[in-house]
Amino acid sequence: MTSHDGYGERWFDDEAGPVVRPYAVTKGRTLPNGGASLGLIDVVATTGERPSEHFRPGPEHRRILGVCRRPTPIVDLTSEIDLPLGVVRVLLGDLLGEGMLRIISAQRQQVPDERLLRMVLDGLESL
Protein backbone atom coordinates (compact mmCIF):
# COMPACT_ATOMS: atom_id res chain seq x y z
CA MET A 1 0.00 0.00 0.00
CA THR A 2 1.27 3.46 -0.77
CA SER A 3 1.73 5.93 2.03
CA HIS A 4 -0.93 8.58 2.22
CA ASP A 5 -2.20 11.15 4.65
CA GLY A 6 -5.74 9.85 4.64
CA TYR A 7 -7.03 12.51 2.29
CA GLY A 8 -4.63 12.76 -0.62
CA GLU A 9 -4.33 9.42 -2.33
CA ARG A 10 -7.41 7.33 -1.75
CA TRP A 11 -6.85 3.58 -1.75
CA PHE A 12 -10.37 2.88 -2.93
CA ASP A 13 -12.12 3.97 -6.10
CA ASP A 14 -15.73 4.14 -7.29
CA GLU A 15 -15.71 0.46 -8.14
CA ALA A 16 -14.95 -0.43 -4.55
CA GLY A 17 -18.54 0.38 -3.65
CA PRO A 18 -19.65 2.16 -0.51
CA VAL A 19 -17.18 2.28 2.34
CA VAL A 20 -19.97 2.50 4.90
CA ARG A 21 -21.67 -0.82 5.62
CA PRO A 22 -25.27 -0.70 4.34
CA TYR A 23 -27.05 -0.91 7.68
CA ALA A 24 -24.85 1.78 9.22
CA VAL A 25 -27.17 4.34 7.61
CA THR A 26 -30.12 2.78 9.44
CA LYS A 27 -28.22 2.61 12.75
CA GLY A 28 -28.36 -1.16 12.59
CA ARG A 29 -32.12 -1.43 12.17
CA THR A 30 -33.21 -4.07 9.68
CA LEU A 31 -36.99 -3.64 9.92
CA PRO A 32 -38.97 -0.45 9.29
CA ASN A 33 -40.53 1.35 12.26
CA GLY A 34 -44.27 1.01 12.46
CA GLY A 35 -44.19 -2.26 10.52
CA ALA A 36 -45.33 -0.59 7.30
CA SER A 37 -45.79 -3.13 4.56
CA LEU A 38 -43.90 -1.82 1.59
CA GLY A 39 -44.39 -3.66 -1.68
CA LEU A 40 -41.74 -3.46 -4.40
CA ILE A 41 -44.08 -1.73 -6.82
CA ASP A 42 -45.92 0.44 -4.31
CA VAL A 43 -45.58 4.11 -5.18
CA VAL A 44 -44.32 6.60 -2.58
CA ALA A 45 -44.51 10.39 -2.74
CA THR A 46 -43.67 13.41 -0.60
CA THR A 47 -46.47 15.03 1.36
CA GLY A 48 -44.83 18.41 1.93
CA GLU A 49 -45.18 17.94 5.71
CA ARG A 50 -42.40 19.03 8.03
CA PRO A 51 -40.92 16.43 10.38
CA SER A 52 -41.22 16.61 14.16
CA GLU A 53 -38.57 18.55 16.10
CA HIS A 54 -36.54 15.54 17.17
CA PHE A 55 -36.23 13.98 13.71
CA ARG A 56 -32.92 14.63 11.98
CA PRO A 57 -33.06 13.42 8.39
CA GLY A 58 -29.76 11.90 7.27
CA PRO A 59 -28.30 12.36 3.78
CA GLU A 60 -30.03 9.16 2.61
CA HIS A 61 -33.41 10.39 3.90
CA ARG A 62 -32.86 13.58 1.96
CA ARG A 63 -31.99 11.70 -1.21
CA ILE A 64 -35.19 9.68 -0.90
CA LEU A 65 -37.25 12.83 -0.37
CA GLY A 66 -35.58 14.42 -3.37
CA VAL A 67 -36.50 11.50 -5.64
CA CYS A 68 -40.03 11.18 -4.24
CA ARG A 69 -41.01 14.73 -5.14
CA ARG A 70 -42.16 12.78 -8.15
CA PRO A 71 -44.32 9.82 -7.13
CA THR A 72 -41.91 6.87 -7.45
CA PRO A 73 -42.31 3.09 -7.21
CA ILE A 74 -40.14 1.68 -4.41
CA VAL A 75 -38.22 -0.59 -6.78
CA ASP A 76 -37.20 2.38 -8.98
CA LEU A 77 -36.31 4.43 -5.91
CA THR A 78 -34.10 1.61 -4.60
CA SER A 79 -32.38 1.22 -7.94
CA GLU A 80 -31.84 4.95 -8.29
CA ILE A 81 -30.33 5.61 -4.89
CA ASP A 82 -28.34 2.36 -5.02
CA LEU A 83 -28.91 1.18 -1.46
CA PRO A 84 -30.10 -2.34 -0.60
CA LEU A 85 -33.86 -2.81 -0.58
CA GLY A 86 -33.97 -3.60 3.15
CA VAL A 87 -32.12 -0.39 3.97
CA VAL A 88 -34.47 1.65 1.79
CA ARG A 89 -37.47 0.08 3.53
CA VAL A 90 -36.13 1.13 6.94
CA LEU A 91 -35.48 4.70 5.76
CA LEU A 92 -38.93 4.85 4.14
CA GLY A 93 -40.43 3.69 7.45
CA ASP A 94 -38.80 6.69 9.16
CA LEU A 95 -40.15 9.16 6.60
CA LEU A 96 -43.62 7.61 6.57
CA GLY A 97 -43.63 7.74 10.38
CA GLU A 98 -42.81 11.44 10.23
CA GLY A 99 -45.58 12.01 7.72
CA MET A 100 -43.10 13.36 5.17
CA LEU A 101 -43.94 10.59 2.70
CA ARG A 102 -47.05 8.62 1.96
CA ILE A 103 -47.64 5.34 0.20
CA ILE A 104 -49.88 5.59 -2.81
CA SER A 105 -50.37 1.86 -2.90
CA ALA A 106 -50.51 0.65 -6.44
CA GLN A 107 -52.59 -2.29 -5.41
CA ARG A 108 -54.76 -2.55 -2.38
CA GLN A 109 -55.44 -6.19 -3.13
CA GLN A 110 -53.01 -9.08 -3.18
CA VAL A 111 -53.73 -9.50 -6.89
CA PRO A 112 -54.11 -6.85 -9.61
CA ASP A 113 -57.63 -5.79 -10.50
CA GLU A 114 -59.43 -6.15 -13.80
CA ARG A 115 -58.80 -2.57 -14.89
CA LEU A 116 -55.05 -2.90 -14.38
CA LEU A 117 -54.95 -6.21 -16.26
CA ARG A 118 -56.75 -4.60 -19.17
CA MET A 119 -54.27 -1.71 -19.15
CA VAL A 120 -51.33 -4.12 -19.19
CA LEU A 121 -52.85 -6.15 -22.01
CA ASP A 122 -53.53 -3.03 -24.10
CA GLY A 123 -50.01 -1.78 -23.37
CA LEU A 124 -48.34 -5.03 -24.40
CA GLU A 125 -50.41 -5.29 -27.56
CA SER A 126 -49.37 -1.78 -28.57
CA LEU A 127 -45.63 -2.52 -28.20
Next chain:
Amino acid sequence: MDLNHFDGAADEAGVPSTAKILIAGGFGVGKTTLVGTISEIRPLRTEEPLSDRSVGVDDTQGLSAKATTTVAMDFGRISFQSQLVLYLFGTPGQERFWFMWDDLAVGAIGAVIMADTRRIADCFASIDYFERSGAPFIIAVNCFDGAPRFEQEDIRIALTLSPEVPIVMCDARNRDSVKKVLISLVRYVMNNRSRASQAALG
Protein backbone atom coordinates in the same frame (compact mmCIF):
# COMPACT_ATOMS: atom_id res chain seq x y z
CA MET B 1 -32.17 22.67 9.41
CA ASP B 2 -33.14 23.72 5.95
CA LEU B 3 -35.77 21.46 4.51
CA ASN B 4 -37.19 23.98 2.11
CA HIS B 5 -35.83 21.94 -0.74
CA PHE B 6 -38.42 19.29 0.09
CA ASP B 7 -41.34 21.61 0.56
CA GLY B 8 -44.46 20.85 -1.35
CA ALA B 9 -46.37 17.67 -1.88
CA ALA B 10 -45.64 15.53 -4.91
CA ASP B 11 -47.83 16.12 -7.92
CA GLU B 12 -50.78 13.75 -7.77
CA ALA B 13 -51.20 13.83 -11.52
CA GLY B 14 -47.90 12.04 -11.96
CA VAL B 15 -48.76 8.86 -10.07
CA PRO B 16 -47.89 5.84 -12.21
CA SER B 17 -49.91 2.63 -12.18
CA THR B 18 -47.62 -0.33 -11.59
CA ALA B 19 -47.85 -4.05 -12.27
CA LYS B 20 -45.38 -6.91 -12.20
CA ILE B 21 -44.81 -10.26 -13.82
CA LEU B 22 -42.35 -12.85 -12.54
CA ILE B 23 -40.03 -14.73 -14.86
CA ALA B 24 -39.08 -18.06 -13.30
CA GLY B 25 -37.25 -21.20 -14.35
CA GLY B 26 -33.94 -22.94 -13.83
CA PHE B 27 -30.49 -21.44 -13.99
CA GLY B 28 -29.40 -20.58 -17.55
CA VAL B 29 -32.83 -21.08 -19.13
CA GLY B 30 -32.88 -17.56 -20.59
CA LYS B 31 -34.70 -15.47 -17.97
CA THR B 32 -32.28 -12.57 -18.22
CA THR B 33 -32.32 -12.77 -22.02
CA LEU B 34 -36.12 -12.66 -22.10
CA VAL B 35 -36.30 -9.69 -19.74
CA GLY B 36 -33.60 -7.81 -21.67
CA THR B 37 -35.31 -8.44 -25.00
CA ILE B 38 -38.42 -6.48 -24.12
CA SER B 39 -37.54 -4.12 -21.29
CA GLU B 40 -35.03 -1.68 -19.93
CA ILE B 41 -32.80 -3.47 -17.42
CA ARG B 42 -32.10 -1.81 -14.09
CA PRO B 43 -29.95 -2.98 -11.20
CA LEU B 44 -31.34 -3.63 -7.74
CA ARG B 45 -29.46 -4.33 -4.55
CA THR B 46 -31.13 -6.56 -2.05
CA GLU B 47 -30.13 -8.81 0.81
CA GLU B 48 -29.94 -12.47 1.53
CA PRO B 49 -29.84 -14.02 4.98
CA LEU B 50 -26.39 -15.23 5.96
CA SER B 51 -26.27 -18.99 6.12
CA ASP B 52 -25.33 -20.73 9.36
CA ARG B 53 -21.91 -21.38 7.92
CA SER B 54 -21.01 -17.72 7.55
CA VAL B 55 -22.25 -16.68 10.98
CA GLY B 56 -19.15 -16.56 13.12
CA VAL B 57 -17.10 -15.34 10.21
CA ASP B 58 -19.06 -12.12 9.89
CA ASP B 59 -19.55 -10.86 13.39
CA THR B 60 -23.15 -9.74 13.46
CA GLN B 61 -23.78 -10.19 17.17
CA GLY B 62 -25.82 -7.45 18.75
CA LEU B 63 -27.11 -6.13 15.46
CA SER B 64 -30.00 -8.38 14.65
CA ALA B 65 -30.85 -12.04 14.59
CA LYS B 66 -31.70 -11.61 10.92
CA ALA B 67 -28.20 -11.15 9.53
CA THR B 68 -28.01 -10.41 5.83
CA THR B 69 -25.48 -9.83 3.12
CA THR B 70 -26.06 -7.72 0.02
CA VAL B 71 -26.69 -9.34 -3.36
CA ALA B 72 -27.24 -7.72 -6.75
CA MET B 73 -30.10 -8.58 -9.06
CA ASP B 74 -31.66 -7.06 -12.15
CA PHE B 75 -35.20 -6.23 -13.05
CA GLY B 76 -36.88 -5.13 -16.25
CA ARG B 77 -39.03 -2.07 -16.68
CA ILE B 78 -41.46 -1.33 -19.51
CA SER B 79 -43.19 2.05 -19.36
CA PHE B 80 -46.28 2.59 -21.43
CA GLN B 81 -47.79 5.88 -22.57
CA SER B 82 -50.70 5.52 -20.18
CA GLN B 83 -48.47 6.18 -17.12
CA LEU B 84 -48.38 2.44 -16.61
CA VAL B 85 -45.14 0.71 -15.70
CA LEU B 86 -44.80 -3.05 -16.00
CA TYR B 87 -41.95 -4.64 -14.07
CA LEU B 88 -40.41 -7.99 -14.94
CA PHE B 89 -38.63 -9.74 -12.10
CA GLY B 90 -36.54 -12.78 -12.82
CA THR B 91 -36.83 -15.08 -9.82
CA PRO B 92 -33.33 -16.08 -8.78
CA GLY B 93 -32.62 -19.64 -9.88
CA GLN B 94 -30.40 -20.78 -7.07
CA GLU B 95 -32.00 -22.27 -4.00
CA ARG B 96 -30.29 -19.90 -1.63
CA PHE B 97 -32.32 -17.02 -3.08
CA TRP B 98 -35.72 -18.58 -2.52
CA PHE B 99 -36.37 -16.36 0.47
CA MET B 100 -36.97 -13.56 -2.04
CA TRP B 101 -39.70 -15.24 -4.02
CA ASP B 102 -42.52 -14.36 -1.66
CA ASP B 103 -41.48 -10.71 -1.70
CA LEU B 104 -41.47 -10.77 -5.49
CA ALA B 105 -44.71 -12.74 -5.79
CA VAL B 106 -46.98 -10.50 -3.68
CA GLY B 107 -49.29 -8.55 -5.95
CA ALA B 108 -47.88 -10.04 -9.16
CA ILE B 109 -50.11 -10.66 -12.19
CA GLY B 110 -48.58 -14.11 -12.44
CA ALA B 111 -45.48 -15.93 -13.59
CA VAL B 112 -43.89 -17.08 -16.81
CA ILE B 113 -41.99 -20.29 -16.05
CA MET B 114 -39.33 -20.86 -18.68
CA ALA B 115 -38.39 -24.38 -19.69
CA ASP B 116 -35.52 -25.80 -21.73
CA THR B 117 -36.35 -29.14 -23.36
CA ARG B 118 -32.76 -30.30 -22.88
CA ARG B 119 -33.07 -29.90 -19.10
CA ILE B 120 -36.79 -30.08 -18.50
CA ALA B 121 -36.45 -31.00 -14.81
CA ASP B 122 -34.83 -27.64 -14.04
CA CYS B 123 -38.21 -25.93 -13.95
CA PHE B 124 -39.88 -28.41 -11.57
CA ALA B 125 -39.00 -26.33 -8.52
CA SER B 126 -40.60 -23.21 -10.02
CA ILE B 127 -43.76 -25.10 -10.97
CA ASP B 128 -43.99 -26.53 -7.44
CA TYR B 129 -43.62 -23.07 -5.96
CA PHE B 130 -46.36 -21.45 -8.04
CA GLU B 131 -48.72 -24.42 -7.74
CA ARG B 132 -48.37 -24.22 -3.95
CA SER B 133 -48.78 -20.45 -3.80
CA GLY B 134 -51.81 -20.54 -6.10
CA ALA B 135 -50.37 -17.79 -8.34
CA PRO B 136 -51.30 -18.21 -12.02
CA PHE B 137 -48.48 -19.24 -14.35
CA ILE B 138 -47.85 -20.30 -17.93
CA ILE B 139 -44.96 -22.31 -19.38
CA ALA B 140 -42.73 -20.71 -22.01
CA VAL B 141 -40.50 -23.24 -23.74
CA ASN B 142 -37.37 -21.39 -24.82
CA CYS B 143 -36.51 -22.98 -28.15
CA PHE B 144 -32.74 -23.01 -28.13
CA ASP B 145 -30.99 -23.66 -31.41
CA GLY B 146 -30.37 -27.36 -31.74
CA ALA B 147 -32.61 -28.33 -28.82
CA PRO B 148 -35.08 -31.11 -29.56
CA ARG B 149 -38.61 -29.93 -30.39
CA PHE B 150 -41.53 -31.64 -28.68
CA GLU B 151 -45.27 -31.48 -29.05
CA GLN B 152 -47.01 -29.33 -26.43
CA GLU B 153 -48.83 -32.34 -25.05
CA ASP B 154 -45.59 -34.25 -24.55
CA ILE B 155 -44.25 -31.30 -22.56
CA ARG B 156 -47.47 -31.17 -20.55
CA ILE B 157 -47.06 -34.82 -19.63
CA ALA B 158 -43.38 -34.42 -18.81
CA LEU B 159 -44.21 -31.52 -16.48
CA THR B 160 -47.43 -33.16 -15.13
CA LEU B 161 -49.28 -29.92 -15.80
CA SER B 162 -53.03 -29.61 -15.51
CA PRO B 163 -54.77 -29.21 -18.89
CA GLU B 164 -55.66 -25.51 -18.51
CA VAL B 165 -52.08 -24.24 -18.03
CA PRO B 166 -50.97 -22.65 -21.34
CA ILE B 167 -47.71 -23.79 -22.91
CA VAL B 168 -46.13 -21.42 -25.43
CA MET B 169 -43.05 -21.92 -27.57
CA CYS B 170 -40.77 -18.89 -27.61
CA ASP B 171 -37.43 -17.46 -28.56
CA ALA B 172 -36.24 -15.33 -25.64
CA ARG B 173 -34.08 -13.26 -28.04
CA ASN B 174 -37.04 -12.25 -30.18
CA ARG B 175 -39.10 -9.26 -29.10
CA ASP B 176 -42.34 -10.30 -30.79
CA SER B 177 -42.03 -13.77 -29.36
CA VAL B 178 -41.51 -12.43 -25.83
CA LYS B 179 -44.41 -10.02 -26.30
CA LYS B 180 -46.65 -12.97 -27.20
CA VAL B 181 -45.54 -14.83 -24.07
CA LEU B 182 -46.45 -11.93 -21.80
CA ILE B 183 -49.78 -11.40 -23.58
CA SER B 184 -50.57 -15.12 -23.16
CA LEU B 185 -50.04 -14.82 -19.42
CA VAL B 186 -52.22 -11.71 -19.03
CA ARG B 187 -55.01 -13.23 -21.15
CA TYR B 188 -54.84 -16.46 -19.15
CA VAL B 189 -55.14 -14.54 -15.87
CA MET B 190 -58.08 -12.49 -17.21
CA ASN B 191 -59.88 -15.61 -18.43
CA ASN B 192 -59.34 -17.30 -15.07
CA ARG B 193 -60.83 -14.28 -13.37
CA SER B 194 -63.94 -14.14 -15.50
CA ARG B 195 -64.46 -17.91 -15.14
CA ALA B 196 -64.13 -17.59 -11.37
CA SER B 197 -66.62 -14.71 -11.19
CA GLN B 198 -69.09 -16.53 -13.44
CA ALA B 199 -68.81 -19.58 -11.20
CA ALA B 200 -69.46 -17.37 -8.18
CA LEU B 201 -72.56 -15.90 -9.83
CA GLY B 202 -73.88 -19.27 -10.98
